[in-house]
Amino acid sequence: MSRRERFLLAAIIATAVVDIAVPYGLLKESGRYPFALALFWITLTAAVTTMGFFYTVDWKDKPGKESETL
Amino acid sequence: MVAWFAVCAALSWKTRNQVGDGMTEYFLANRTVGGFVSAMTYSATTYSAFMMVGLVGLSYTSGVAVLGFELTYLIGTVFLLTLFAPRYWAAGRAFNLVTPPELLTVRYGSPLTGAAASVLCLVMLIPYASVQLMGMGYLVEILSKGAFPFFWGTAVTAVAAFVFSWWAGLRSVALTDALQAVVMLAASLLLAGWVYFTFFPQGALPTLAGRPDMLSMKWPLPVFVGLTLPWAFFALTNPQVVQRLYVSRNAASLRKMIMGFSVFGLIYTVLCVFLGMSASVVFPGVEKADNAMPLILAAVPAPLALVVAISIMAAAVSTLNSIILTISSMFGRDIVRAFVPDMDEQRELRFCKALIPLLTLACFVFAQFRFGLIAVLSSMASGGLLMQAPAILGAFFWKRATAAGALSSIVAGGCVTGWMYAAGIKPLGQWPPVWGILLSGAVFVSVSLVTKPSPKAGDFLAAVQHEMKGRFTD
Numbered sequence: 001m002s003r004r005e006r007f008l009l010a011a012i013i014a015t016a017v018v019d020i021a022v023p024y025g026l027l028k029e030s031g032r033y034p035f036a037l038a039l040f041w042i043t044l045t046a047a048v049t050t051m052g053f054f055y056t057v058d059w060k061d062k063p064g065k066e067s068e069t070l
Numbered sequence: 071m072v073a074w075f076a077v078c079a080a081l082s083w084k085t086r087n088q089v090g091d092g093m094t095e096y097f098l099a100n101r102t103v104g105g106f107v108s109a110m111t112y113s114a115t116t117y118s119a120f121m122m123v124g125l126v127g128l129s130y131t132s133g134v135a136v137l138g139f140e141l142t143y144l145i146g147t148v149f150l151l152t153l154f155a156p157r158y159w160a161a162g163r164a165f166n167l168v169t170p171p172e173l174l175t176v177r178y179g180s181p182l183t184g185a186a187a188s189v190l191c192l193v194m195l196i197p198y199a200s201v202q203l204m205g206m207g208y209l210v211e212i213l214s215k216g217a218f219p220f221f222w223g224t225a226v227t228a229v230a231a232f233v234f235s236w237w238a239g240l241r242s243v244a245l246t247d248a249l250q251a252v253v254m255l256a257a258s259l260l261l262a263g264w265v266y267f268t269f270f271p272q273g274a275l276p277t278l279a280g281r282p283d284m285l286s287m288k289w290p291l292p293v294f295v296g297l298t299l300p301w302a303f304f305a306l307t308n309p310q311v312v313q314r315l316y317v318s319r320n321a322a323s324l325r326k327m328i329m330g331f332s333v334f335g336l337i338y339t340v341l342c343v344f345l346g347m348s349a350s351v352v353f354p355g356v357e358k359a360d361n362a363m364p365l366i367l368a369a370v371p372a373p374l375a376l377v378v379a380i381s382i383m384a385a386a387v388s389t390l391n392s393i394i395l396t397i398s399s400m401f402g403r404d405i406v407r408a409f410v411p412d413m414d415e416q417r418e419l420r421f422c423k424a425l426i427p428l429l430t431l432a433c434f435v436f437a438q439f440r441f442g443l444i445a446v447l448s449s450m451a452s453g454g455l456l457m458q459a460p461a462i463l464g465a466f467f468w469k470r471a472t473a474a475g476a477l478s479s480i481v482a483g484g485c486v487t488g489w490m491y492a493a494g495i496k497p498l499g500q501w502p503p504v505w506g507i508l509l510s511g512a513v514f515v516s517v518s519l520v521t522k523p524s525p526k527a528g529d530f531l532a533a534v535q536h537e538m539k540g541r542f543t544d
Binding site for chain 2: 009012015045
């Protein structure tokens with residue numbers, strides 16, 4: 001596994017922990033901030049998607065590929 | 071509905087002339103699918119009628135917990151695709167793979183392992199596919215106030231699924247999926263916009279803010295884990311989406327597929343959960359939560375309701391025909407060919423194609439019985455399919471993993487999980503997939519350690535790395 005993939009694995013574990021810890025710990029009683037949980041999950045998803053965007057930014061084609069047909 | 075069917079059928083017909091010979095051509099469009107179409111077919115295959123009917127109903131009762139459940143699935147998918155999509159894509163090219171279980175066959179040097187994974191997928195996915203038909207049957211019956219009974223809703227959906235897949239395999243499925251995904255997203259945006267601006271005189275957000283019961287975590291932790299754990303691995307264990315990792319034309323298209331799906335999924339999920347939570351405010355006290363969407367549709371202008379109903383049908387058909395296409399390819403490649411390895415490809419393809427109408431008919435007949443067990447089996451589907459995860463992870467990351475370990479983990483995990491679901495057993499309050507994956511993982515590791523790995527394991531991994539080099543890695 002490359003260094004970058006080890007970082008990805010660490011991100012996966014950290015996200016899993018946060019995904020449980022926040023709704024069942026920190027934000028268990030949202031109270032004053034009614035949309036806190038909703039915003040948490042939407043933000044977390046957007047962050048992971050952004051991470052995915054940058055992680056895959058140098059995926060590239062090898063020269064001499066066929067043209068797109070579909 | 072006739073107009074929608076005609077447009078999609080015409081698209082399918084148009085692709086007929088592009089289809090060449092062979093399994094790769096029919097089931098994978100010869101690995102030439104571009105970024106946008108692959109993103110849309112991945113999205114349409116993943117997001118079924120469950121979203122606009124089942125998830126809306128679930129959000130109606132459980133509120134924001136459902137957002138967490140569905141977005142955790144999406145987060146898991148983005149991570150898994152980032153890590154595994156290049157590997158599946160590379161293995162597909164290196165070994166001319168057509169089906170997901172075929173990767174296990176080649177990696178472990180064991181047709182029996184691929185066959186076991188295929189049987190597990192068949193058992194778990196046929197009921198799940200039938201549920202798409204059932205959803206449409208109920209929706210059409212309710213919306214037409216009984217003018218079109220359940221039978222006709224299921225029949226039209228089954229015929230549509232068959233027609234869109236039969237003529238040109240993945241070429242027609244992917245193209246119709248692309249159209250249907252656009253319709254799904256557009257319709258849900260329109261409906262959510264209508265609900266937001268017309269159902270809430272005091273404003274949607276202030277009204278929802280006054281419902282803390284819908285905005286706090288209603289599910290105990292074991293429920294959240296029990297539901298979310300199998301879905302978090304969906305991208306790796308559901309063959310109809312894994313097969314799409316073989317089809318991208320190149321690395322850039324694969325990336326566009328992942329990113330396109332991620333954005334689609336986030337928007338679609340938020341909209342569906344919003345609709346469910348809105349329904350809980352506007353139509354309180356509904357006994358059957360799955361009626362939440364039909365109630366919303368009955369309260370909006372008919373043209374909008376019709377467009378949304380079409381989008382739900384699109385979601386059902388796109389998931390159903392993808393499952394049928396994938397299952398038919400797996401039956402031929404991983405089960406029949408396991409016993410008849412010398413079968414030539416043209417004969418194999420004819421066999422697989424002959425299965426498509428039979429599988430469609432099987433799902434249609436299943437749906438007519440409206441078995442209560444179907445609901446159990448559907449819930450079991452993702453839980454049961456999760457039992458492939460150790461074998462798949464080991465295929466790419468553990469050279470020491472063996473065919474015996476993979477085979478026994480799939481069989482043991484699948485049987486125990488299925489039994490626990492059917493019997494309603496939840497030891498220590500934990501759901502069947504939790505126990506199943508622990509057992510499957512333990513069996514995989516322990517059996518692998520006492521058996522001999524395939525001598526070709528190193529060659530497989532080296533070939534995958536070679537294909538990845540220069541595209542996904544330096």
